[in-house]
Amino acid sequence: MKQVRLGNTDTFVPAVAVGVMRLGDKPAAQAQAVVENALAHDVNFFDTADIYAQGRSSIKLGQALQDAGVERDKIFIQSKGGIILANGQVDGDGWQGPRYDFSKSHLIAAAEAELKRLQTDYLDVFLLHRPDTLMDPEQVAAAFRELKDAGKVKHFGVSNMNPWQVELVQAALDEQLVANQLQFGIMHTGMIDADLHVNMTDAAATNRDGGILAYSRVKHMTIQAWSPFQYGVFQGPFIDNPEFADVNAKLQDLADKYGVTKNTIAVAFITKHPANMQVVIGSMTVDRAAEMMAIDGFELTNQEWYDIYLAAGNLLP
Ligand SMILES: NC(=O)c1ccc[n+]([C@@H]2O[C@H](COP(=O)([O-])OP(=O)(O)OC[C@H]3O[C@@H](n4cnc5c(N)ncnc54)[C@H](OP(=O)(O)O)[C@@H]3O)[C@@H](O)[C@H]2O)c1
Numbered sequence: 199m200k201q202v203r204l205g206n207t208d209t210f211v212p213a214v215a216v217g218v219m220r221l222g223d224k225p226a227a228q229a230q231a232v233v234e235n236a237l238a239h240d241v242n243f244f245d246t247a248d249i250y251a252q253g254r255s256s257i258k259l260g261q262a263l264q265d266a267g268v269e270r271d272k273i274f275i276q277s278k279g280g281i282i283l284a285n286g287q288v289d290g291d292g293w294q295g296p297r298y299d300f301s302k303s304h305l306i307a308a309a310e311a312e313l314k315r316l317q318t319d320y321l322d323v324f325l326l327h328r329p330d331t332l333m334d335p336e337q338v339a340a341a342f343r344e345l346k347d348a349g350k351v352k353h354f355g356v357s358n359m360n361p362w363q364v365e366l367v368q369a370a371l372d373e374q375l376v377a378n379q380l381q382f383g384i385m386h387t388g389m390i391d392a393d394l395h396v397n398m399t400d401a402a403a404t405n406r407d408g409g410i411l412a413y414s415r416v417k418h419m420t421i422q423a424w425s426p427f428q429y430g431v432f433q434g435p436f437i438d439n440p441e442f443a444d445v446n447a448k449l450q451d452l453a454d455k456y457g458v459t460k461n462t463i464a465v466a467f468i469t470k471h472p473a474n475m476q477v478v479i480g481s482m483t484v485d486r487a488a489e490m491m492a493i494d495g496f497e498l499t500n501q502e503w504y505d506i507y508l509a510a511g512n513l514l515p
Contacts, residue, residue, distance in 0.1 A: 199494060202476055203418075205353065207353060211274055214477050214479060214490065216243070217479065218259045221250070221255045229261065229262040232262070244276065245478050247279070249287075253315055257316075263275075275318060275322055276322055277309070277316070278326070279324065279325075279327060282304070283296060289315065300332075302340045302341040309324050313350060324342075325355045335370035339370035353377075354373070355377030357379035357380070361413040364413070364419070374419075377421075379422040381423070382423035382424070382468065386429070387510070388404075388406050391403075394515065400513075402515075420474065427480070444509045445509040449463045452502055462490065470503050479491075
């Protein structure tokens with residue numbers, strides 16, 4: 199499995215990670231199969247969050263990792279905190295939102311609750327899930343320092359933040375943020391559209407993320423692409439969807455050429471980008487996930503990459 203450097207650290211992680219947002223309500227046997235399938239493909243990086251299925255996803259993941267008998271230092275577990283749902287967590291932490299909460303006490307409690315659900319002593323990475331406009335960066339820094347000093351978290355990152363929001367948090371920290379998790383996939387390429395259409399007057403020129411792609415490369419922050427198979431926000435997968443016939447035809451051509459499937463090519467489109475992104479796949483179907491992990495052994499040419507981009511309905515200025 200292709201490896202990418204995690205932020206500016208000396209740690210290398212697989213270019214494909216398994217996200218468990220959709221695991222919470224699946225049977226235990228399926229959770230077990232998802233974990234074992236990932237490990238069999240050298241995908242040893244698991245992404246969760248305290249809010250996924252109100253905590254049930256992390257509980258399922260933690261149990262499946264226990265049942266797999268995998269040594270803790272052979273895997274990476276990443277979780278996120280900072281969102282409080284309207285209906286709180288399933289295991290009764292008493293929190294009630296909806297709001298974002300980057301207070302020191304909440305961030306520490308959120309990370310500690312995840313350790314319990316995941317049956318582990320530490321998180322490899324803890325992300326701030328979504329920007330809290332009421333945040334005090336000093337509170338974030340104090341939470342991170344306490345979690346780090348207690349050995350409960352190794353690295354920290356953010357999610358859904360633009361460059362100045364990253365800078366705001368970073369300015370208070372004494373260590374570098376390693377990752378920013380952002381929606382990205384063939385049917386969600388805003389970061390690239392804006393980069394290609396700089397200073398043009400068409401809709402693709404709209405800069406919605408403040409230039410996060412180039413910023414992340416300059417700062418050596420790993421972009422983790424969430425929902426890589428969805429169009430819109432959780433509207434459904436674009437693969438085999440007749441609404442996206444052109445891009446499916448192009449993906450099929452390339453799948454035939456390289457002896458893989460459309461699912462593989464859709465992941466390779468992301469890993470081809472020199473930003474060295476990590477793709478957080480969310481499939482809970484073992485065969486499909488295996489196809490998404492089969493990215494080694496071929497590389498799309500630059501022309502093929504642009505052909506996919508254009509077949510997805512984008513234009514080059
Ligand atoms: N930081 C954030 O704000 C944020 C937000 C959302 C998600 N995430 C992370 O990103 C991870 C992935 O998100 P996601 O689950 O939306 O990812 P996804 O991989 O884009 O979508 C997975 C879903 O689409 C279905 N699917 C995917 N490819 C398919 C295909 N070729 N044919 C039919 N169905 C297909 C899967 O069904 P099957 O299970 O049957 O394969 C599953 O229901 C999450 O688990 C989470 O870790 C982060």
